Amino acid sequence: MFKSLKIQPGRLLETIHKTADLYGAKYRWGDHPTETGLRRLSLDDEDKGARDWFAKEVKDLGCELKIDNVGNMFAIYPGKDMTALPTGVGSHLDSQPTGGRYDGPLGVLSGLEILRTIKENGYVPNYPIALINWTNEEGARFPAPLLGSSVWSGTTKKEDIYKVNSVTDSPPRSVLSELERIGYKGSVESSHKVNPIACHFEIHIEQAAFLEKANKKIGVVQGIQAFDWQEIVIRGKAQHTETTPMEGRADALLTASKMIIKGNEIAKKYGGLCSTGIIDVEPHVFNVIPEYVKFSLDTHHYENDKLDLMLKEVKDSFDAIAAEVDGPLTVEYLPLFTSRSTEFDQECIDSVRQAAIDVVGEDNIMDITARAGHDSKETSGIVPTSMVFIPCRDGISHAPTEYSTPEQVENGFKVLMNAVLSYDLLRKKKADAASA
Amino acid sequence: MFKSLKIQPGRLLETIHKTADLYGAKYRWGDHPTETGLRRLSLDDEDKGARDWFAKEVKDLGCELKIDNVGNMFAIYPGKDMTALPTGVGSHLDSQPTGGRYDGPLGVLSGLEILRTIKENGYVPNYPIALINWTNEEGARFPAPLLGSSVWSGTTKKEDIYKVNSVTDSPPRSVLSELERIGYKGSVESSHKVNPIACHFEIHIEQAAFLEKANKKIGVVQGIQAFDWQEIVIRGKAQHTETTPMEGRADALLTASKMIIKGNEIAKKYGGLCSTGIIDVEPHVFNVIPEYVKFSLDTHHYENDKLDLMLKEVKDSFDAIAAEVDGPLTVEYLPLFTSRSTEFDQECIDSVRQAAIDVVGEDNIMDITARAGHDSKETSGIVPTSMVFIPCRDGISHAPTEYSTPEQVENGFKVLMNAVLSYDLLRKKKADAASA
Structure with missing residues (x-):
C-alpha cells in the first residue's frame, strides 16, 4: 500500500x-x-x-x-x-x-x-x-x-x-x-x-x-491513561532552626518529605505513577524552618477507577500526615489539570x-x-x-x-x-x- | 550599682x-x-x-x-x-x-x-x-x-x-x-x-x-552549643514522570525526602537539632523526575562529641539511603561552616x-x-x-x-x-x- x-x-x-x-x-x-x-x-x-x-x-x-x-x-x-x-x-x-x-x-x-x-x-x-x-x-x-x-x-x-x-x-x-x-x-x-x-x-x-x-x-x-496534576501547599511555622526543639515544630518541609514518600508508596501499591518534579520552600533560608512549601504531584493510572482510588488515598494519607504534626500546620490541595x-x-x-x-x-x-x-x-x-x-x-x-x-x-x-x-x-x- | x-x-x-x-x-x-x-x-x-x-x-x-x-x-x-x-x-x-x-x-x-x-x-x-x-x-x-x-x-x-x-x-x-x-x-x-x-x-x-x-x-x-552547616547534593536521573515505572527510578527528590526525615530522627535520638531550611531541585518541571537536588543541613548539639556522632550517623545513613536507590545516584557533602x-x-x-x-x-x-x-x-x-x-x-x-x-x-x-x-x-x- x-x-x-x-x-x-x-x-x-x-x-x-x-x-x-x-x-x-x-x-x-x-x-x-x-x-x-x-x-x-x-x-x-x-x-x-x-x-x-x-x-x-x-x-x-x-x-x-x-x-x-x-x-x-x-x-x-x-x-x-x-x-x-x-x-x-x-x-x-x-x-x-x-x-x-x-x-x-x-x-x-x-x-x-x-x-x-x-x-x-x-x-x-x-x-x-x-x-x-x-x-x-x-x-x-x-x-x-x-x-x-x-x-x-x-x-x-x-x-x-x-x-x-x-x-x-x-x-x-x-x-x-x-x-x-x-x-x-x-x-x-x-x-x-x-x-x-x-x-x-x-x-x-x-x-x-x-x-x-x-x-x-x-x-x-x-x-x-488517566492522570491528575495538582499542587500541594503546606503552611507551617517559621522558626529558628538553631533554637527550636525538634518536638513541637510545624516544619512544612519535613511534612512535605513524608507526603512525597507516601505518594510513591501509593503509586507502587496501585500499579500507577505518582511523582513530584517541583518543590519550593519559603523563606528559603539556611537557619529558618520552612513555613511554606508548595510541591507538584503528578498521578497516573491506566484505569480511571484506580486513579480515583489513588487520589483519595493521597488526600487521606496526606491529611493524616499533616494531622500528626505537633504545631499548627495546614495542607491545601490545588487542582491543576485532570484527565480521564x-x-x-x-x-x-x-x-x-x-x-x-x-x-x-x-x-x-x-x-x-x-x-x-x-x-x-x-x-x-x-x-x-x-x-x-x-x-x-x-x-x-x-x-x-x-x-x-x-x-x-x-x-x-x-x-x-x-x-x-x-x-x-x-x-x-x-x-x-x-x-x- | x-x-x-x-x-x-x-x-x-x-x-x-x-x-x-x-x-x-x-x-x-x-x-x-x-x-x-x-x-x-x-x-x-x-x-x-x-x-x-x-x-x-x-x-x-x-x-x-x-x-x-x-x-x-x-x-x-x-x-x-x-x-x-x-x-x-x-x-x-x-x-x-x-x-x-x-x-x-x-x-x-x-x-x-x-x-x-x-x-x-x-x-x-x-x-x-x-x-x-x-x-x-x-x-x-x-x-x-x-x-x-x-x-x-x-x-x-x-x-x-x-x-x-x-x-x-x-x-x-x-x-x-x-x-x-x-x-x-x-x-x-x-x-x-x-x-x-x-x-x-x-x-x-x-x-x-x-x-x-x-x-x-x-x-x-x-x-x-556546637553546630555544623553543610549542603547535600544528590544527582539522580531526569526521566518523564508520566512514563517511567516507579521501579528503577533514580529520583533525587524522593531520596532527599528520606534523608530529611532521617536527619530529624537522628536529632531526636541524640537530643540535638537537625533541620533543612533550603531545598532546590532541577530541572524544576512538573513532569520530570528531579535529577539534581541540593538541600541545607543545619545540625546542633550542646556537646561536641554528640555533634560528631550525629554528623557521622547522618553521613552513614544518607549513604545507605542513596545506596538503596535502584538507578544511578550519587550523594555529595559540601561543608559550609562548623563550630565547636x-x-x-x-x-x-x-x-x-x-x-x-x-x-x-x-x-x-x-x-x-x-x-x-x-x-x-x-x-x-x-x-x-x-x-x-x-x-x-x-x-x-x-x-x-x-x-x-x-x-x-x-x-x-x-x-x-x-x-x-x-x-x-x-x-x-x-x-x-x-x-x-
Missing part, C-alpha cells in the same frame, strides 16, 4: 537534527554533532525560531497557514475536495527545559515529511491534510500541559490559559504576554467548532521501554495497525496504552484519533539523551504516512457509500 | 521600632503600628539605611566610627584612658528575610542606649566603649553566618568571604560587590589584631522558650550574673546555654565574652511575630549596661592592682 510513493531516506532525521541545531540545541552528551539535548520552551525565542522556520516550510509546500489565538499552527495542504474537513496530523515543537531532540518535533516533522513526500510524488489526497503544531504541549514552561490542544478541544478556557504564568522565568511571564511578544497570537478563534479537523494522527517516541524490552518496532496506541483515560477510535487504530503490519510485519508490532499526555488526548474527545509509537533507547525521554535509531524513526514515519493516507481513502470510501 | 544613672524609660524600645519602621518593616501581624516583622537583609538597601542612621547617631554622641573591610562598624565612645582597648558591646542590624524586630537590632540599639545614658548622665567610663554592628550575622542573604565577626576573629578568610554569593537575589550577588555597592567596604583591616577590643558583651532574645517556661526574666549565658561548643569567660559571666541579680533579683535569673550562633561566639575565641538573654514570646524568633515585652526589653538593657560598666570597673581594678 502506497509502495509506489518514493520516499527520501534519512531526510526526516536530517530535518529533526537541523531544526534542533538551529533552535535550542543544548546539553551535549556525546561526540557526534547531533548528540545534544534540546531546550526550546514554549513561546520562548527558540520556539519562535522553530515556528518561523515551520511557517516558511509549509508555505513553500503550498499550504495555507492558519494560526489560532493560542498560537496553534494549522498548515492546510490541499486535497482534491477542498470543501471537506482536513485530515489532521500533529504534535508540538516545544521541548522540556532539559529535553531531547525527538519527542514533539518528531511528530510535527514526520507530518512535514508526509507533505514533502506526497508533493514530490505528485500524490494528491482526497481531502486536505492539516499539519498542526500545538502550543505548549509540555506544560514545562507554563504548567498547563496540552495547552493549545485543550483550548481547541474546549476542555480548558482561553481566558484562564492566557493568565497562566511561566515557572521557568523570573519574574514569571504570562501565556498571553508571550504569545503577543513572539507574534503568535493568531486571528483564528482556537476552537474545534470554528476551525475543525476530521481526525488526528500523531507519532511519538514511546517514552518508556516496553517496546524496547519486547523487541517490537511499532506500538499501535490504543488510548491514553481515553480510548482511541477503532478505525484510526486499525489504520495504524494495518500500516504497521505493512511496514514492519505483524510480529514486530504491539498494542500499547500511552502513559503520558499527548495532544491526541485532547483531539480524541472531539474527532477520531490514534497514535504511532516508536521505541526510544532505555525508555528515556524528557532528557537530553533521548534517542531513537534512524531505522526506528524511518519505520515510524512510514507507518504514520501509510495510516494517514489509508484513512484518507477510507474517508472517501465511506463518503461515496453514504452518497450512493 | 549604677543606680545613680538616670535612664529614659521606653526610649530603647522607641528606637527599636523607629528604626524598624524606617528600614525594613514588613509582614504585618497585628493592628498596632509596631506589629510587623522586619526584612533587612545584610548589605541590602534597608541595611544600608540602618547603617547610615547608626553612623549618624554614634557620631552625634561623640564616637569615632571605624569601618573595617567586611563592613563591621566600630563606634568608639571615649573613656578616661584612651590608650587602652575598648570594652566591646555588639550585635547586628541585619535580619532574616522574614524576620522580627528584636534579634540583632536589640543588641546594637541597647548598646546605643548605654552610650546615650552615660553621656546624658555625664558618666565617663575608665576605658573606651566599642559599640559594634557586625556584618551578616544571620547568614540569611549570604550563607556565611557570623560573617563579619568570623573574619574579624580569623576563623574565616576575607578573600573566601568576599566571594560568597547571596541566595536571596536572582542573579546572586557577591559579598564584595554588595559591600562596594552600598559603600561599606571600609578601610580598616578586619582583624582582631589590627582592630582589637578588650572584651565583648551582647544582649539577645533567647530564641527559645526555656526562660518563658521557667518564668525567669534574665538568662545568664554560659556559652554556645563555646564556654564564655567566667568574669564576664559573673558581671552579667551580678548585674542580673541587681536588676531582677536572684530568683528571676537562669543559667542558660545558647543554641544559636551569635557574634559573641566568634569574639569569645579571642577576648572575654558573655551574653544576656531576655525571654521572647513562645520562643519564636526569625519570624515576624518575634516579640518581647517592654519590661523584658528594659530589664535586659539595664542588665547589659550594669554588666558593661561593672566590667569596666573590674578592668580598672585589675590594672591598678597589676601596676601597684
Whole structure:
C-alpha cells in the first residue's frame, strides 16, 4: 500500500537534527554533532525560531497557514475536495527545559515529511491534510500541559490559559504576554467548532521501554491513561532552626518529605505513577524552618477507577500526615489539570495497525496504552484519533539523551504516512457509500 | 550599682521600632503600628539605611566610627584612658528575610542606649566603649553566618568571604560587590589584631522558650552549643514522570525526602537539632523526575562529641539511603561552616550574673546555654565574652511575630549596661592592682 510513493531516506532525521541545531540545541552528551539535548520552551525565542522556520516550510509546500489565538499552527495542504474537513496530523515543537531532540518535533516533522513526500510524488489526497503544531504541549514552561490542544478541544478556557504564568522565568511571564511578544497570537478563534479537523494522527517516541524490552518496532496506541496534576501547599511555622526543639515544630518541609514518600508508596501499591518534579520552600533560608512549601504531584493510572482510588488515598494519607504534626500546620490541595483515560477510535487504530503490519510485519508490532499526555488526548474527545509509537533507547525521554535509531524513526514515519493516507481513502470510501 | 544613672524609660524600645519602621518593616501581624516583622537583609538597601542612621547617631554622641573591610562598624565612645582597648558591646542590624524586630537590632540599639545614658548622665567610663554592628550575622542573604565577626576573629578568610554569593537575589550577588555597592567596604583591616577590643558583651532574645517556661526574666549565658552547616547534593536521573515505572527510578527528590526525615530522627535520638531550611531541585518541571537536588543541613548539639556522632550517623545513613536507590545516584557533602561548643569567660559571666541579680533579683535569673550562633561566639575565641538573654514570646524568633515585652526589653538593657560598666570597673581594678 502506497509502495509506489518514493520516499527520501534519512531526510526526516536530517530535518529533526537541523531544526534542533538551529533552535535550542543544548546539553551535549556525546561526540557526534547531533548528540545534544534540546531546550526550546514554549513561546520562548527558540520556539519562535522553530515556528518561523515551520511557517516558511509549509508555505513553500503550498499550504495555507492558519494560526489560532493560542498560537496553534494549522498548515492546510490541499486535497482534491477542498470543501471537506482536513485530515489532521500533529504534535508540538516545544521541548522540556532539559529535553531531547525527538519527542514533539518528531511528530510535527514526520507530518512535514508526509507533505514533502506526497508533493514530490505528485500524490494528491482526497481531502486536505492539516499539519498542526500545538502550543505548549509540555506544560514545562507554563504548567498547563496540552495547552493549545485543550483550548481547541474546549476542555480548558482561553481566558484562564492566557493568565497562566511561566515557572521557568523570573519574574514569571504570562501565556498571553508571550504569545503577543513572539507574534503568535493568531486571528483564528482556537476552537474545534470554528476551525475543525476530521481526525488526528500523531507519532511519538514511546517514552518508556516496553517496546524496547519486547523487541517490537511499532506500538499501535490504543488510548491514553488517566492522570491528575495538582499542587500541594503546606503552611507551617517559621522558626529558628538553631533554637527550636525538634518536638513541637510545624516544619512544612519535613511534612512535605513524608507526603512525597507516601505518594510513591501509593503509586507502587496501585500499579500507577505518582511523582513530584517541583518543590519550593519559603523563606528559603539556611537557619529558618520552612513555613511554606508548595510541591507538584503528578498521578497516573491506566484505569480511571484506580486513579480515583489513588487520589483519595493521597488526600487521606496526606491529611493524616499533616494531622500528626505537633504545631499548627495546614495542607491545601490545588487542582491543576485532570484527565480521564481515553480510548482511541477503532478505525484510526486499525489504520495504524494495518500500516504497521505493512511496514514492519505483524510480529514486530504491539498494542500499547500511552502513559503520558499527548495532544491526541485532547483531539480524541472531539474527532477520531490514534497514535504511532516508536521505541526510544532505555525508555528515556524528557532528557537530553533521548534517542531513537534512524531505522526506528524511518519505520515510524512510514507507518504514520501509510495510516494517514489509508484513512484518507477510507474517508472517501465511506463518503461515496453514504452518497450512493 | 549604677543606680545613680538616670535612664529614659521606653526610649530603647522607641528606637527599636523607629528604626524598624524606617528600614525594613514588613509582614504585618497585628493592628498596632509596631506589629510587623522586619526584612533587612545584610548589605541590602534597608541595611544600608540602618547603617547610615547608626553612623549618624554614634557620631552625634561623640564616637569615632571605624569601618573595617567586611563592613563591621566600630563606634568608639571615649573613656578616661584612651590608650587602652575598648570594652566591646555588639550585635547586628541585619535580619532574616522574614524576620522580627528584636534579634540583632536589640543588641546594637541597647548598646546605643548605654552610650546615650552615660553621656546624658555625664558618666565617663575608665576605658573606651566599642559599640559594634557586625556584618551578616544571620547568614540569611549570604550563607556565611557570623560573617563579619568570623573574619574579624580569623576563623574565616576575607578573600573566601568576599566571594560568597547571596541566595536571596536572582542573579546572586557577591559579598564584595554588595559591600562596594552600598559603600561599606571600609578601610580598616578586619582583624582582631589590627582592630582589637578588650572584651565583648551582647544582649539577645533567647530564641527559645526555656526562660518563658521557667518564668525567669534574665538568662545568664554560659556559652554556645556546637553546630555544623553543610549542603547535600544528590544527582539522580531526569526521566518523564508520566512514563517511567516507579521501579528503577533514580529520583533525587524522593531520596532527599528520606534523608530529611532521617536527619530529624537522628536529632531526636541524640537530643540535638537537625533541620533543612533550603531545598532546590532541577530541572524544576512538573513532569520530570528531579535529577539534581541540593538541600541545607543545619545540625546542633550542646556537646561536641554528640555533634560528631550525629554528623557521622547522618553521613552513614544518607549513604545507605542513596545506596538503596535502584538507578544511578550519587550523594555529595559540601561543608559550609562548623563550630565547636563555646564556654564564655567566667568574669564576664559573673558581671552579667551580678548585674542580673541587681536588676531582677536572684530568683528571676537562669543559667542558660545558647543554641544559636551569635557574634559573641566568634569574639569569645579571642577576648572575654558573655551574653544576656531576655525571654521572647513562645520562643519564636526569625519570624515576624518575634516579640518581647517592654519590661523584658528594659530589664535586659539595664542588665547589659550594669554588666558593661561593672566590667569596666573590674578592668580598672585589675590594672591598678597589676601596676601597684
